[in-house]
Amino acid sequence: MELSERELRAMTRDLDEMHGDLFPRFRVVLAEMTERWRESAGHERSVVRLRATRRTFLRGGLATAGLVGGGTVLAACGSSDSGSAVNATTSSSTSTASPDLTVARLAASLEVLAVNTYQTVLDAAGKGSLGTVPPAIATFVTTAKAQHADHANAWNSALTGAGLQAQTAPDPHYNKIVQQALPTVKTVVDAAKLALTLETVAVETYTAGSALVTDKKNRLVALTIAPVEAQHVAILHYVLGQYPVPDSFVKTDMAASPNDLTEAG
Secondary structure: OOOOHHHHHHHHHHHHHHHHHHHHHHHHHHHHHHHHHHHHHHHHHHHHHHHHHHHHHHHHHHHHHHHHOOOHHHHHHHHHHHHHHHHHHHHHHOOOOHHHHHHHHHHHHHHHHHHHHHHHHHHHHHOOOOOOOOHHHHHHHHHHHHHHHHHHHHHHHHHHHOOOOOOOOOOHHHHHHHHHHHHHOOOHHHHHHHHHHHHHHHHHHHHHHHHHOOOHHHHHHHHHHHHHHHHHHHHHHHHOOOOOOOOOOOOOOOOOOHHHHHOOO
16 A cells, blocks of 8 residues: 555544544543542542541540540550541542543553654654655644644543542553654654554553443543544554554553553552
């Protein structure tokens, strides 16, 4: 399959139109999901405060008994209270919304990685390190990077809206792979192969992630944005002279794992 600048430009325009159509829907569904997370977090904070109040009441009563009995009960209560507080806090963070929030954070980390990688490719192209770069490919890279930035910002808006920190670091596992591969990227083809790997990971992660979330409505979020990522994959296959859709079904072999987020530590 020969690379056609005209066809590639047309595919990129179609991609941009698809993103323009789906992204507003993605943001609406994501906003609804954020509101559910916020309500869930508020409920859990109320439960934690109630438990803390009960512990304080019981500690006060036991402290009085301890003073009467020589202070032994007070000492025992004091030695275990800090552990109870930690357990209560930990319990509040491992909520029913936690799997969904973890998937959101994982998605954001992959979007950040894609933005960083595409920017590195653009920087290398600007320095002439990749040789001759067809204008249509440069346009696609710029377009894909902007779309990933939109996705990352949307996910992080949801995370911060739920009272959590934004995910500004890339997925640790795949970031290591990218950093190891970058020194070997010398041509446009090399860059396209690396980008294809990342885009495939994104598609498979959104697909696998939709099965991990606990709220059925939240699955719409991943399923709404996945077609854009899939189109990135198709275009990169085309750039590499391959059939745009090599597989009939989306696999999940390369999907990022929520465990990836623990590698940073």
